Structure formats: C-alpha cells, structure tokens
Amino acid sequence: MSDTITDTLLLVRPSNFGYNKETAENNSFQVKEGAEHVIDIKTAAINEFDSMVVTLKSYDIEVIVIQDTDQPAKPDAVFPNNWFTTHASGPIITYPMNAESRRPERREDIIDTLTERFGYNKRYGFEYLEEDQQFLEATGSMILDRDNKIVYASLSPRTDIRVLEKFAVLLNYQKVIFHAYDASDVLIYHTNVMMALGTSFVIICLDSIKDESEKKNLLQMFDKTNKQVIPISVDQMDQFAGNMLQVKSKLGEKYLLMSTSAYTSLNEDQVDEISKYSKILHMPIPTIEKYGGGSVRCMIAEVYPVI
Numbered sequence: 001m002s003d004t005i006t007d008t009l010l011l012v013r014p015s016n017f018g019y020n021k022e023t024a025e026n027n028s029f030q031v032k033e034g035a036e037h038v039i040d041i042k043t044a045a046i047n048e049f050d051s052m053v054v055t056l057k058s059y060d061i062e063v064i065v066i067q068d069t070d071q072p073a074k075p076d077a078v079f080p081n082n083w084f085t086t087h088a089s090g091p092i093i094t095y096p097m098n099a100e101s102r103r104p105e106r107r108e109d110i111i112d113t114l115t116e117r118f119g120y121n122k123r124y125g126f127e128y129l130e131e132d133q134q135f136l137e138a139t140g141s142m143i144l145d146r147d148n149k150i151v152y153a154s155l156s157p158r159t160d161i162r163v164l165e166k167f168a169v170l171l172n173y174q175k176v177i178f179h180a181y182d183a184s185d186v187l188i189y190h191t192n193v194m195m196a197l198g199t200s201f202v203i204i205c206l207d208s209i210k211d212e213s214e215k216k217n218l219l220q221m222f223d224k225t226n227k228q229v230i231p232i233s234v235d236q237m238d239q240f241a242g243n244m245l246q247v248k249s250k251l252g253e254k255y256l257l258m259s260t261s262a263y264t265s266l267n268e269d270q271v272d273e274i275s276k277y278s279k280i281l282h283m284p285i286p287t288i289e290k291y292g293g294g295s296v297r298c299m300i301a302e303v304y305p306v307i
Helices: 038-058 100-105 108-118 127-132 161-171 212-224 234-238 260-265 268-275 286-292
Strands: 008-013 062-067 084-086 091-094 122-125 142-145 150-154 174-178 195-197 201-204 228-231 245-248 254-259 279-283
Touching: 008 038, 038 062, 038 279, 038 286, 084 108, 091 108, 091 161, 142 195, 150 161, 150 195, 150 212, 161 174, 174 212, 195 245, 201 268, 228 268, 234 260, 254 260, 260 279, 260 286, 268 279
Parallel strands: 008 062, 091 122, 150 174, 201 228, 254 279
Antiparallel strands: 084 091, 142 150, 195 201, 245 254
16 A cells, blocks of 8 residues: 555644734745734634535545644644654654744644554654754655655755754655745745645646756656656746645545645646546635645645554
8 A cells, every 4th residue: 555645634723823924934925915804814714724624524535623722822723734744654753843933833632642543653853953943844844755765855944954864864765855946036935835746746846946956856756756747837836736735535536635726727738637647626725825825735734544
C-alpha cells in the first residue's frame, strides 16, 4: 500500500479566525482590506470550514474534526498542517513556528489523541529551535514524497535549512532545496503554495524559481520518480492553484482537494491532465484564503496510521 497518499485527514475548527498581522509580515497571500470586521470574518470562516467538512465526508473521506480552544485566541488554528506530521513508520513530530502567535496551536491533547488512536511509538519535537530563530513549518515548508523518501523545500524565513537537515537525517529523507519567489520578488513563505505532489504527478509554479540549476535539478528528480509535471503560472499560484492535496476515500478513490478559487484559475488542459490521475474536489473558502493567506491544503493535516 502506498504511504504517499492518506485516507484520514485532521482539521481544526476555528474559534477565533482572523487576519494576523504578525504572519502577514512574510505571507504576501494575506489581504488586510476589511480585516476590521472581526465578527463577520470569524463567522464566515467557521461556515466555510463546516461546509468543507460536510463536502469531504459526502465523498467518504475520513475527517477528524478537532475544535479549537477559545483561549488563547489563535487566528491561524485552522491551518494545523504547519505544526505536526505523522508517519506510518511510527513517529509523530512537532515543529518550530515562525510567528509567536501561532505557537499555542501546538496542543498535547491532539498529539495524545492521535497517538492513542493510531499507534505512534516515537515522539520528536523541534520546537526548541525557535530560541535560535530556526523554523520549519511542517508540510507547509516541506512537500514529502513518502514513497521515495524525498523532501522538497523552498527556503524562506519559515523554512530553515538547518532544521530541514535535522528532519532529513531523522527520517532518512533526501532533501531537494530551492528558492521560489512571488510576483514582487519576495521569497514565497511556504513551499505548499507553489507545489503539490501526487502519486504520479506534480503541480508546480516553475516560473517562481529563478535559478535555472535549481529548476533543472527539480525536473530531473520528477523525471526520476515518474511524476508528470503540470505547470501553473504565477497568477494561478496567487489563486492558490499550488495549494492542493491528493487524498483517497475509504473506498480507495483518489481525489485532488483544492479551493474553488484554485479550480476556477485552471485551464481546460490542466484540468484534463489532473483528471488522468485523480478526481477533482473543490470547495469555496474565500474568507479563509483572503485573511489567512492559506487554502485547502493548509487546512489539512494528514494522518498516517502506524503500519
């Protein structure tokens, strides 16, 4: 059975979603306009979240919903993929996060619940590296090819090569690093907004990678691991077309999850190429995207039971 694609997703239902000016310092996808409407934004985000969960469950995708604690207020708790990863080989790992306001998202009760239910037998934590200003925001920073034990990472203020090296050594992964930039020549904050990896394909904004040798290295690795490259433009990336996740239902059906914004940005050829490998499932989350600067993939922490 492939370890690359999960059939169990963990989502955190927000209590205090809103625009976070601290994370906006290096997340150019966040929009401040209208952020003063705190109650309306929170209500809309919760409604979008609940609707997304209903949609996922209607396609027989296993969803674990954890309610965010009301205090302390955590405006980004809806993005749990940034603070932990699970691995079928046994470990559950927690990560150092760039914004101090996000660190309370790491919850031992969630770790305990997952450990008890899915059998994790090793626990590692890198959060001590926050003291040294070294960050690695889990599957925001890292795109994991679990079958081939490769970690892809675009270096940024939130993705430090020193922490990445520790992860790679710990789990015996080969690391492939590069630098990706947005339209304003600013380093993209998370790898998972410009790249999504499926079992047989990769969706990637190659135009965001300026170094030709880095680009060549990536393409060689995709070729070596038999991934069809489906390029997206910078404009499409800005609509979160890089922020997708392939999962499977309880019946084994493969779905590529994305936002409606991402889906509507795709052209017919891109949809056809994706559809060779996966059914497309898109959900509208405009409030979460606008003020949180993340999309569907950011909202999902993958759960891999211990084999």
